[in-house]
Amino acid sequence: MALARKTNNVKRKNESQIAISVALALALVIATVACGSRAASSPGASEEYEGTALDSLAADFRLVDQNGAIVTLSDFRGQVVVLTFMDSQCKETCPLTAAHLRRANKTLGDKAASVAFIGINVNIEANTVTQVGTATEQWRLDEIPTWHFLTGSAEELEPIWKGYGIAVLPAPENGEIVHTPGVYLIDQKGRMRWYISTPYDETGAPQWTAPLSDLLVKHIQALLSKG
16 A cells, blocks of 8 residues: 555656646746747757847846845846846756856956846745845855845736746755746847757657857847847
């Protein structure tokens, strides 16, 4: 009987993980369509992943950052904005994303002053200024002078998630919040130009051909050159 219960628990856990994966995949498709994007296909043997090209106005927002300052997207007109969504309590994926953001900032050198790096919290159970400040320090994002980790109430955050096609699902038992991954690049006029995430082939295997930080730097430099 104990073995049967354990087997059923494993089965339910696997079914839950599958449901989450499907939901996130659907959310990404919805985001791509909603943003009016020109979707990039999964890279083949001779094709490098570049991300998904976009051309639509980025939705503005007004939230508070890790220093308690009010921040809006429109504050950064004239700069390229690197926008991502992060769980303030994440222990795996978000710290890795943070490492890529730090590397991109460092690689840009003097040009980094013309780039704003912004994260929006997806954890309404850990949404205080102190909590996003702690995550900023733990992930060493305070090494980026233009970093802002934004947070707010559920009523403030949820419409922003929806506006950017971000699905946020409750954490499974003993797990972490699951949310749509990826990074948006917004140009100096406030238009979304790229969405960069992990590309997958037909089997569901990741098909990275370049690190996230390298792709960010490549596209940021192109946007900066256009002014």
